Amino acid sequence: MESREEENPKFDPIMEELQRIVLHSEWDYFKKDHGRNAADLIKPFNMAGNTAIHIAAKSNNPDLLRELLDLLPEDSDRRQGLRTGNAHENTLLHQVVLCKNVDMVNTVLSYEMEKNLKQPEDGDLLELRNDLGETPVYIAAKYGRLKMLKHMAKYINDMEPHFYNRDFYPSILHIAIIGQHFDVAMWLSKQKGIEKGAFVLEGIMNAKEYEKYGLSCLQLLSSMPSVFRSHHSQAAGFTHNLIYACIPNKGYDEEDEDEDEDDGKFIRGNGDIESGKKKIKKSISPSPVSSRIYYAFWKLVAEEWDYIKEIWKIKKQNMQAKELADFLVSRDKSWRNTKRVEPRTHVVLPVIQLPNISETKKALLEKTYAFRNPIECKDYTPLLLAASTGIIEIVDKIIEEYPDSISHISQHDHQNVLHTAVKHRQKSIYKLLKKYKLLKVLGTQIASRNYTLLHQVATLDFYDVGNQPGVVFQLQEELHWFERVKEIVPGPFQLYRNEDKLTAKELFDLEHLEMLKEARVWIKETAQSCSAVSVLVATVVFAAAYTVPGGTDGHGMPNLLNSPLFLFFTVMDVVGLATSLVSVMMFLSILTSSFQMQKFYKSLPRKLTMGFTLLFVSLTTTMLAFGSTILLTIRMENNKWSSILVSISFFLVTLFGLTQYPIVMAFKYKMKRLWKDLKKIIPNDVMSMSTKRSCKRDYSKYL
Template sequence: MDEVERAGKARKHTQGPYQWAMYENWERLKQHYRDNPRELLDPLTTNNDTALNLVAFTGRKDVLEFLISLIKEAPQLHRALRIKNGQGNTTLHEVAESGNLDAAILLVRLDNRVTAELARLDLDRNGAHDEACYRPALEIQNQMGETPLYRAAAFGHTKLVKYLVSQVEDIEPHLQIHKLSILYIAVIGHHFETALWLQKKYPFLAERKKSNGFTSLQLLAQMPSAFQGNLGKSLWNRLIYKCISNGDDTIDWVPPNQNDDLESKINQPWQSSCSKKIKRWPRMRMKSEEMQKQKALLELTHLLVEKDYSWVENKKTNDVPIFTVPSQEENPISGDDDGEEEETKSIHHNDTPLFIATSTGISQIVKKMLELHPQSVEAHDVDNQQNIFHMAIKHRRLEIFKLVKKSKSVTSRMAMKIDRDGNTLLHQAAYMEYYSTSTQRVGGPALQLQEELRWMVRVQKIMPRHYTMHHNRKGMTAEQLFNSEHTELLQSAQEWMKGTAQSCSTVAALVATVVYAAAYTAPGGYDSNGLPLLRNSAFFVTFAITDTVSLISSLASLVTFLSILTSPFEYQDFYRSLPFRLHLGFTLLFFSLVTTMLTFTATIVLLIHLRKKWTTSLIYVVAFLPVPMLGLMQLPLYKGFSQGLKYILKKIRKIKFSICPARGS
């Protein structure tokens, strides 16, 4: 307890410098150490951080230079540059984390000068010196084994990495620490500009693996969120990137053979000026950084895929699955067979980057792999005897499925493959083991079930017809497997569809009741002959038309939702019939609500049109009506109605073509 108390009193003595450093009161800090230079290397924190560590962490080069100037003796300065905190970080480690290039240059130059001076003096005195004592600060490792160069790469400071690389003599100790390469650590942190530069500088890093066996490309294939940028997908993004790309000197994007182009030199000043002006806006600066990051990611992917040949491995196996149709006497294999291994959802190091990218849905890697290595499409999982089609189908990766399906020959070859468990591609589409609502991007169990049925039909189109009768090792066809796997989803879809139809039919009936009553209550009243007094007004015609349309659409919507409630709710009903009725009912209900609002507006105008004050106020309200309408367009309900309208128009076009068959049919 006495030792702890002494340590606490020692820290209390330095609480002033600590607070000044933490709250960036640099003048007070400099004044304190100007008066007390001997305390400069005293620890300020429980982690044994000195003032130099704290200032270096903030990246203040001017304050750091001032504090170092207070150390007059070379041995003391040599010690100050090498003193470690509780994590083993020196001042240069902290600067590497902050990314301040000027501060790093200051420390490296000081260290080189002081080390050379002390080594020379020691050599003159003793005729020899210990190399370990005068090792450069760049080579010192912290407790995690990180050098300042490795730490700078881990935090994505590309310019600082370039400088430190130019200062080290032997680069190898900095490239791999505890079986974790410097490229791997940069990719983990999503620092793709740094990773790209390192890969260009040291191409052999692409083949280095982590202790768990993953290469950098395998790691990249497990990061779908990194590929979700919108670079190049819109004209606006392309215009922004065109203006800002040449103003960023972080990565040299221009190929070497274009550096001497006269036109690029003429345009460079204007583009640089445009880039600086645009980057003053925070949102544009974020957009610029995201675009640079996405471009670096795509170029890094190209380089890593170019050096990947993991797809070549294609071991032979004696267990070749064949097409089987069990007879009625044969008993299907139980799904609870203990001898059968269950497929794991985890990704292993022996999975190729192509299959990992397919399972995670990163189409950019798959497209680049098929572009640079066309034969990689023939690769298959040795253990499960599954190809890229199996992986794309069971993980519901539609974009990759379409990408591979572009070649009819490849599709025909891949579609006939049967995996180790006797599953065809259609069986993979029936399994829900890898089902995820995030890949469906639809709302509601009924629409999810529809997407699953569509997925089955989509896969069935590329399969040989007789494969629909194939039984896997569990003795089930793809249809039987689909019905078994989707039982719970079917129940949820039935309940959701019934509840939605009942709720919407109630609203439709309420709207129909209101507009029906309004039809027999003309605005302004009736004359002695029973005719509406305002029948000659244009707004009365609007009232009559909109009220009639609202009544018709609400009743049609009610009938549509009632037809849903009387449906048998079987699998085939959810493929086309029920979703079509649901979208039709939503659209009619939405249309009835809109026309009801127009009916109410026409009624108000008819009642107050003789009063100029009220008419003017109403005009103002109508003028600002687009503002809330724009807000309404952002609501999911409106988006559902718009999608429903598109869906109905699409179905109408299909019905039109089916009614008018080709001649000779």
Template sequence: MAASGTSSTAGDATVSHHDAFRELLNRQKDHLPPVLVDYLGRPQGGHLGHIDVDGNTVLHFLAIDGDESAFKELSEKGLITSEMLRKGNFRGNTALHEAARFGHLSVVKIMLEKEEGLALARNNLGETPLYVAVAAGKKDVYDFVKQKLVGKENDVTRRNDGSSLLHAAVVAEYYDLALEIVESFPHLVGAHDEKGITALSVQASKPLSFKSGSAYSFINLGSRSFIPIQLIRCLIYLCIIPPMDQRAIPTGDEENPPRKNCSFLPQPITELKWKLISGYRWILRRVSILIRGVDDIKQKHTLAMLLAKRLIAKETDWSHYTYGESSTEPWKNQGQTDHSVPLHPIERRPNLHFAAVTTASSPRNNRMRNPLIQAVENSIEELVEAILETFPDAAYTVDRNGKNILHIAVEQKDKLLYDYLKTKVRKDMMLRAIDNQGNTILHLATKQGTSPRILLGHLNQMAWDVCWFKRIWYDSSCHFQYHRNLDGKTARELFQENHVTLRENAEKALKDMNNGLMLVSTLIGTVNYATLFSIPGGYVDDNESKSFGRPKFFSTKKEDQLLVFLWYTGVALFSSVIALASMLVIQLSRFTDDDFFMTLPLKYVGALAALFVSAIFTVAACVETYLIIEINVNPYYLMWPLVGFLILLSIDVVYLTFDYMYFAIRCAFSFTGQEM
């Protein structure tokens, strides 16, 4: 007690920032050490000192931790003053900003009861606590602070660069919160920042927020490293039906995932039954987490599309995206165009961290970002369809390089979007258009690479590029093959120039892979050839027997099984020979651009199919051998897992090539344009 009293008495002289920081870090939550009480009660403003490199004070740390009891204790003792609450760190964030960022509603309530005007405080970026809460997705804090700001004249919905609450919610993909902001602040729908970016423009730059841009669309199979697992996820995604009236997306950790509207999930039954299946609980838990994770993704996609439709529906005219130009301070003059509330001067108070809205130093003439152009560039098909259904005239806009949306779809090699746009626009006019660099649609089809959503190797990428060039060749005008752009190059010359390195890499990759596969085919063929001379049971070696030299199991009850074994071995042998021959033909190919269109993929698939058949029948012959010699082991326990593994591996290896060949064959039979 004496020591405690001494510490208290000498607190003004001995308690430093270092001591306060150490006690703050080592304290137990909901317990305020006496040293901190002494430190905060020091005279001469010592309690306002920054105690870490970011400029945070004691109140900042208590707000970050959400220590409600500490705030109540300090408030009851009168140790929290308005000056302390207004104190900001080096980023200008007050303790209220930090409490709002981390979603500590109880602490937010205590601070606003003490200093209601703190809700108008801005950090160095001009962000209010309301903005910070939205950016962090803290809906309960947003609802409370919003009620406190009712009737305030200051515009708390924007920060210095003109970014609004709606921008913040969409950037962080909190679409449930964005929908509420649209209802509460409808004037923010068309609001844009100093770069001309609206909330719809932000959403058009997020392909993963939509099914068409995610790994859960069947068209994007191959965007993940192992296709069979991605296929399972797509099937789960297809089976889940999101509730129509549920906006919020609950969160949960791995051990306690949120429960969703998935009636087929394993639910807790009785304790006895759970004990009976205790060996499978880990698997069931992982499957449940997988399903719930896919369900969360589908919820996000549903909410993103709902928000996009709301934003598009509230647009009155698309011309400001097409022809409008930003003013000196574009987002401050939107009251005349998007029915926004006029901004008022920001009230200044002593030591309260309000930041005046910055003005542009020089006039800007930047056109507003066109969400349709962005959606086409990012291959967000749902968003493109929603915009064109409401604003059909938006299809005839061009980007800063003079490319229309059909040009961009061709450049992105998006076959679905390209086919869709041809049905929605005057394709003859748009197909014949030329951009500012003199490039025709055929020139734009020469771009190396494919849609970034698919992970392709050099072989498949080269094949897709050749096929896509032929596909656009069929649709383009005949004279485009002779047209030269401003660099003096025809489309074919530009294609060959862009694909020199890729063609060489594809040739090298295919030959290197062939070397390994040829070795495997040779080994399988050798093993099966040797097996024909060492069949189960051996041969009759009695010179006086009529069956001399024939298999011993002939004319016995195992004759049928032996014949099956010989058939399996023969098929495996001949399949390995076919695979080896196909690979030798590939090695001797010329590897021209046209070879990559159909010849090489067909030989490649044929060789892999033959090798797969050879491996399967070799495994089957092994199993048949176990059955013939009657070993006391069930060979099917080994066979079916091995066959399943080979099937999954084959799907992962050849799916992209099969998908390409289907598209290439369909194009070859569907289009009868000019010959290349």
């Protein structure tokens, strides 16, 4: 082993010293040492197989690169320096891609031309490929180097050979989307011939490769919900959404002047003409001064606060992803690859019989469902993929662009867009289809294994817990979702049985059996703990009612009866006693419940929420009563310390409210449900006067 290291020049002490020099960017010493033996410049320099020329190509210093090339004694050495690859066969131009200075490309290409180093059998430097079959242009797109990519494109007459690696997959547009470099992807989408690899790769890949890798660019984008606004608006808080709305649409790192350096020669169709028109229009009518000031203000703020800068980057990414999705949707026809429409038959229901719960549970535990195997993305079209991930931007664009796409049914499981959205609990897609008046029509279709729309709701294959606090509210959300979908499913389909002879309700009960067990344990333990706290609070406030602050006179009347703080103490103490006792009753009623599945739909969560709310009020009023008692006892009503003590009391109340934030959110959810129930009581004419009429088209005629 030692002899091999001695023979290897990369482990020579001289080379190790030079590697330290390069590490610290001391290029003057580097040139001085290598000038003694210029032949070493094209020898392997480190374990990655880089030569000294490769190292210099990453320096962002064109003069240094040219000086090192000039040190080589012969043209053959210079030619070898330009074309020799490292251990991964990356040439100088592959290394230059990661530089910020685009003049590095000019140096390499102009040096070959000036010295006349290209031989008849040599290909262009920009067309040389590494061990993965990637050209420098492909690498630039892979790492999101848009400026470098545009500059390299100026030296290329035909971009199409650079769209693919040696294996033809993934294409250059695929690799840009995988890296989430959507600015690069949008520029590439304007290049002639890019559609050939962006969608169906037939003719480029053989059938076996397409079966293994065949994902279109729109399928990739449809599986990235995190890059779209619809995902961030649901997950982010109020402050994030407010800042997001105020930030300019222009990206944080964009300059005021037009950055589009491309001359339009590769733009599809009349793109060059349109680009010229835009530039002329911009030169005639510059942007208003107010918009520039607004942009400059937010840029200054973003430089001071990283939180603002991060939101701005997210907004830019969302806008670029939306723009790219619009382009891909306008050229994607994958929804036409649908299940063949078969003659309809009457729905034949099995004989309705009393279910044997014990036997059914036993069979369910012993049975392994084949359909629970994970489904690959390539089995779903972009429409269904976007519906499963909740990307409303793509689903809405596809339906608007191609109204007939709502008839699309997947080949492998015979599901439509509503089936996919419902089983993945994508309520935003459900609401979108409701606006288009498609729910009842799509809800009558039956998928594979005789699964109706309700059977899709009943399964937990794609359930991701949700955002409800506690398993009780999660189970309630599932029950609400089942009842919500049940409203759009016709009566006969609600009794329809799947291949396992189970109705949707029976399947729901069996699938949620474990969740029901967890909910029972959770609600019992919570009710017991909270009832103990409520009893403790009731004991304290009851004793406080007979311990009057300030004492009493000889007739038993409070000495501080006329003080406003005493009245405040009395009201808070009475409210605290009443709410704590009622909360005890609520928790006791929970403990004496039967804990059936249907009880978790409204009854038990409502009692739990009411008990939490009353307990919160009782604790709050107890804290306020304590604060007023302190003020009355030490008689500091006009002292500066009074305000401090009151502030401490309110701080404790606020702190308690923050610790119970999930419960507050559950209460907010209950208020929304109550408002929906109240709207059913209000006459429709009154509701129509206060709501804005929808302008959405009716797409049900396309089915």
